Amino acid sequence: MAEGLRRAGPDGELRGIFPIVYTPFDAQGRIDEEDERRVIDYLIASGAHGLAGCGGASETRAMSVQERMWLAEVTIDQARGRVPVIIGTSAPTTELTIELSRHAERIGAKAVFCTPPTEAEHTPDAIRAHFRALSEAITIPIFIQHAGIPLSPQLLAQITAECSNVCYIKEESARSGHMITQTLALTGPRVRIFSGGSYLLDDLARGAVGAIPSSICVADLARAFELYMAGDYTGARRAFNHALPLLYWRRQNPLIAAKEVLRRLGVIKAAYLREKPPGWEPLDEYDHRELTAIMETMGPPY
Numbered sequence: 001m002a003e004g005l006r007r008a009g010p011d012g013e014l015r016g017i018f019p020i021v022y023t024p025f026d027a028q029g030r031i032d033e034e035d036e037r038r039v040i041d042y043l044i045a046s047g048a049h050g051l052a053g054c055g056g057a058s059e060t061r062a063m064s065v066q067e068r069m070w071l072a073e074v075t076i077d078q079a080r081g082r083v084p085v086i087i088g089t090s091a092p093t094t095e096l097t098i099e100l101s102r103h104a105e106r107i108g109a110k111a112v113f114c115t116p117p118t119e120a121e122h123t124p125d126a127i128r129a130h131f132r133a134l135s136e137a138i139t140i141p142i143f144i145q146h147a148g149i150p151l152s153p154q155l156l157a158q159i160t161a162e163c164s165n166v167c168y169i170k171e172e173s174a175r176s177g178h179m180i181t182q183t184l185a186l187t188g189p190r191v192r193i194f195s196g197g198s199y200l201l202d203d204l205a206r207g208a209v210g211a212i213p214s215s216i217c218v219a220d221l222a223r224a225f226e227l228y229m230a231g232d233y234t235g236a237r238r239a240f241n242h243a244l245p246l247l248y249w250r251r252q253n254p255l256i257a258a259k260e261v262l263r264r265l266g267v268i269k270a271a272y273l274r275e276k277p278p279g280w281e282p283l284d285e286y287d288h289r290e291l292t293a294i295m296e297t298m299g300p301p302y
Contacts (some may be wrong), residue, residue, distance in 0.1 A: 013192060014084060014111060014141070014168065015209040016049025017222045020057045021075055022215040022259060024268040031067065033074060035268040039215060040078040042267045046301065047222035051079055052113065052212045055088040056147070057255060062275035065096065069103050076108050084110040090145060092119035094130045098137045105138045113143035113170050113212075116151075124155050128162065135163035143194070146179065147172035153179060157186035170212055171203075172196045180206040197221055198247065201240055204228050216250070216258045217243035219301035245294050246302060256283060260291065261302055 021043065024035035043051060053075035054060050060068050072087045079085050087109040089100035094117050101112045114134070116127045127149075134142060142165055144156060150173070160166050171193050173179050180193050184207045195203035197213030200221060213221055220243035228236035250257035259271035260283060273280070283291075295302060 013209070014050060014086070014194075015192070017047070017197070017210060017218060017225050018050035018052045018084075018086060018194065018212050019043050019048050019215050019218050020055040020212060021051055021053045022255070022262065022268075023058045023060075023071065023274075024259075024262075024270070025059075025272040025274050026270065027272060029272070029274045031071065032269065036071070036074055037078045038267055039262065040075060042262075042265075043215060043218055044079070044082050046218040047226075048083060048218050049210065049222065049225070050084040050086065050110070051075060053085055053087050053109075055113070055212070056090065057214060058088065059255075059274050060088060060090075065100070068100060072100075072104055072109070073107055086111040086113055086143065088113050088145075090114040091117060093117050094120065094133050097130070098134055101134060101138050101142075105140050109140060111141040111143060111168065112138070113145050113168070115145045115147060116149050118149075122149050124158075127151065127155065128159055131159045131163055131166050135165050139165065141168055142166045143168040143170045145170040145172070153182040153186055156183050156191075160187055160191050167191055169193045170196075171208070177202050177206055180208055200224055201228060201233075201236060214250075214254070214258045216261045216302060217247055242298060245298050249290065249294055253281065253283065253287070256280070257287070257291070260288075261295075264291075264295070265302060 021039055024032040026032055054068055054072050076085050087104035089097050089104060089112045091097040091100060097114055104112050116122055116130050120126060169191060171179050176195055177199055180203055192209045194210045194212050195208050197211030200211050220239050224236045224239040256271055256273055262268045263271045
């Protein structure tokens, strides 16, 4: 893989596959730093073009502010400049988002990504004010994370027009493909969009420049991205299709299922969550049996 593609696009543009870095915990809910560093090395070795640290799937909602800052520092330290790192700074308030984002900039993050504040009103004017305040507080690029709190293409276009460093969107809504098309029609090239990766080839065809998926199937997604950008659409489809059985299976219980894959690969010691989401159930014997069959059938990479 060309080093230029691995690190960034033209003029430092971020692009490619930037997986969320999952957080390994022990049985007492403590972060396992050794495993965290191993996850980072595993993702880079798998071909990740960058890393997305401290995202929602990193379980930051169950962490203190100090833990989040420490985790961001560990992520950037372990990456050692091999790939760019972006840091999630979603928070209940604008003030805390700014605090986390300033810290991320100080320690070398190439960008931050965040939703509107979760404990504030979500009117268009309030959301625009949030991103204006964040844009004025830091100088690195900002991703608007479109997940959970609905944002229209028109509002996204307004925010990115008003704030020059709000120039990326992390598009994760239920109708992500159409959102990509409609948003880019309004913003043009001033905005670059990353998707969640579930529909990677369709997203790239619509104008996305990358994806921010989970910590599994990164090798296939990175290969699919590179082949697609090189014009080998058949090869890209083949690489993407290889990952589909595993990506589809994990949808029933996304985080614990992906952590179990990492455990089986020897990347982490145990598949624990610090905080169980509503409706969560542990993997049972049938889940484990099905995962074994899928992994045996598809073969590596996972």
